Amino acid sequence: MHPAPSVIVFTVLSGLGFGFLALLGIFGAQGMAAFFLWGIGYGLAVAGLVASTFHLGNPQRALLAFTQWRTSWLSREAWAAVITLLLFAPQALSDWLGLGWGRGFGIAGAGMAGVTVFCTSMIYAQIRAVPRWHHWTVPCVFLAYALSGAMVMGAMRPFAAWALVLLGVALALHWHFGARAFARAGATMESATGLGRIGAVSVFEQPHTGGNYLLREMIFVVGRKHAERVRMIAMVCSVMLPALALMFLPGVAAVIVAVTLHLLGALAQRWLFFAEAEHVVGLYYGAR
Amino acid sequence: MTALPERTEKKLGLVIDLDTCVGCHACVTACKGWNDQGYGVPLSDQNPYGADPSGTFLNRVHSYSVQPVDAAAQIINFPRSCLHCEDAPCVTVCPTGASYKRAEDGIVLVNEDACIGCGLCAWACPYGARELDQDAGVMKKCTLCVDRIYNEALPEEDREPACVRTCPTGARHFGDFADPQSKVSRLTAEREGFALMPEMGTKPVNRYLPPRKKDRPEEASLLAPLLDIKATGLAGWLDRVLGKI
Numbered sequence: 001m002h003p004a005p006s007v008i009v010f011t012v013l014s015g016l017g018f019g020f021l022a023l024l025g026i027f028g029a030q031g032m033a034a035f036f037l038w039g040i041g042y043g044l045a046v047a048g049l050v051a052s053t054f055h056l057g058n059p060q061r062a063l064l065a066f067t068q069w070r071t072s073w074l075s076r077e078a079w080a081a082v083i084t085l086l087l088f089a090p091q092a093l094s095d096w097l098g099l100g101w102g103r104g105f106g107i108a109g110a111g112m113a114g115v116t117v118f119c120t121s122m123i124y125a126q127i128r129a130v131p132r133w134h135h136w137t138v139p140c141v142f143l144a145y146a147l148s149g150a151m152v153m154g155a156m157r158p159f160a161a162w163a164l165v166l167l168g169v170a171l172a173l174h175w176h177f178g179a180r181a182f183a184r185a186g187a188t189m190e191s192a193t194g195l196g197r198i199g200a201v202s203v204f205e206q207p208h209t210g211g212n213y214l215l216r217e218m219i220f221v222v223g224r225k226h227a228e229r230v231r232m233i234a235m236v237c238s239v240m241l242p243a244l245a246l247m248f249l250p251g252v253a254a255v256i257v258a259v260t261l262h263l264l265g266a267l268a269q270r271w272l273f274f275a276e277a278e279h280v281v282g283l284y285y286g287a288r
Numbered sequence: 289m290t291a292l293p294e295r296t297e298k299k300l301g302l303v304i305d306l307d308t309c310v311g312c313h314a315c316v317t318a319c320k321g322w323n324d325q326g327y328g329v330p331l332s333d334q335n336p337y338g339a340d341p342s343g344t345f346l347n348r349v350h351s352y353s354v355q356p357v358d359a360a361a362q363i364i365n366f367p368r369s370c371l372h373c374e375d376a377p378c379v380t381v382c383p384t385g386a387s388y389k390r391a392e393d394g395i396v397l398v399n400e401d402a403c404i405g406c407g408l409c410a411w412a413c414p415y416g417a418r419e420l421d422q423d424a425g426v427m428k429k430c431t432l433c434v435d436r437i438y439n440e441a442l443p444e445e446d447r448e449p450a451c452v453r454t455c456p457t458g459a460r461h462f463g464d465f466a467d468p469q470s471k472v473s474r475l476t477a478e479r480e481g482f483a484l485m486p487e488m489g490t491k492p493v494n495r496y497l498p499p500r501k502k503d504r505p506e507e508a509s510l511l512a513p514l515l516d517i518k519a520t521g522l523a524g525w526l527d528r529v530l531g532k533i
Contacts, residue, residue, distance in 0.1 A: 217411075
């Protein structure tokens with residue numbers, strides 16, 4: 001699949017933003033620090049959501065995306081995101097101005113933040129035509145990124161390390177099952193064309209000499225060439241180095257280094273998530 | 289609504305005969321021609337006369353070489369377009385309700401006025417039936433020529449999809465699969481019509497008819513008596529000597 005920058009930025013930033021908001025919702029902050037921390041959380045989440053509209057062909061109609069929550073995960077994600085952001089608002093206000101409204105809104109918002117990230121992951125995990133995505137490890141990876149990213153940002157030292165370990169395990173499982181997903185789905189050139197009953201199928205001639213939307217959008221081969229290396233970068237940057245930075249560097253420097261590296265790793269992982277995912281339509285072109 | 293109808297009254301669709309398709313691309317041209325001026329925005333082209341032309345098509349004809357175990361390879365032309373699936377994943381993923389399946393005849397359509405061009409339906413389709421128009425930013429797909437098949441302004445013989453109407457070899461058939469007596473249902477039954485990628489669980493409506501069995505060439509070549517050449521003279525001597533070494 002074509003790794004569109006807007007979608008990579010959307011899933012990474014909104015995941016991190018909602019994770020951090022959830023953390024603030026549960027543990028809170030006080031005074032001006034609360035203002036800035038809640039601001040960062042809201043900024044990340046909203047920036048991600050705004051980025052998601054950049055790849056739309058007709059973004060002026062984006063509000064229609066709230067109508068089909070009964071069937072569409074994308075629509076559910078839109079609702080979950082808005083509800084979450086609204087739930088957190090009174091909590092942020094209470095933290096900032098010291099209104100003492102308890103943590104009810106924050107805890108409810110944290111739950112909804114989890115639901116939002118889950119909905120985001122289901123936009124991809126629901127797609128059967130991309131076998132690598134159609135797997136329970138996809139929500140696991142998205143949720144683990146939100147959780148560990150939030151803990152790293154919050155510099156919650158013992159928990160952050162455990163969350164990063166969890167992320168590492170989720171990534172390893174996702175890659176393990178991902179490598180076998182296409183074969184397990186059972187789609188082949190023979191089943192795609194139905195000509196397997198005669199013999200082995202190969203492409204004699206492509207339908208057009210030029211490129212097309214399908215080839216550009218679904219059949220992206222460049223990513224797989226460097227998949228191993230990008231996987232390495234993702235694992236080292238988003239899991240190992242942030243854990244080391246939090247353990248060995250002092251104070252705020254540790255957080256800045258850890259968050260930057262973690263974000264870099266997350267972007268690499270998300271780029272690969274799209275770039276190495278193979279759509280079954282590639283079979284019609286003898287490519288994957 | 290992007291919920292799929294429980295059942296549809298009719299199941300309109302195509303039968304494509306891979307035995308008679310000669311790969312002339314007339315259906316591709318007719319489709320593009322009609323749908324440039326019919327339902328929804330035209331099918332745009334990008335850089336059509338330049339070095340890297342590209343465009344939106346609702347129907348594309350592939351050509352495959354199929355190699356049986358014990359016979360010569362066959363070339364099979366393979367038109368690919370929307371299969372109007374009963375369990376269409378492109379419909380349920382749509383966040384705006386632009387993508388829908390009609391309860392009355394089962395045609396899968398896009399309401400372009402509600403389409404935000406997110407492309408998720410094209411991702412959800414295993415068959416590559418949907419293409420995002422690069423000029424208009426809305427999703428385009430086969431409509432089964434919904435603006436022809438019910439159009440009383442057209443003579444009756446023209447009330448079928450443009451690809452079917454134009455096919456010079458009669459390799460494309462249009463009809464109602466819900467009616468067991470319809471031409472498409474009978475053709476499917478007689479010729480063992482099959483669905484594409486059933487493992488994707490989409491329950492396609494369209495059916496493809498497999499190529500008929502090819503004649504096998506006679507076991508012994510007609511030229512057999514002439515092929516066993518006996519050399520004479522010097523060549524014959526050489527042949528014998530070299531054969532012994």
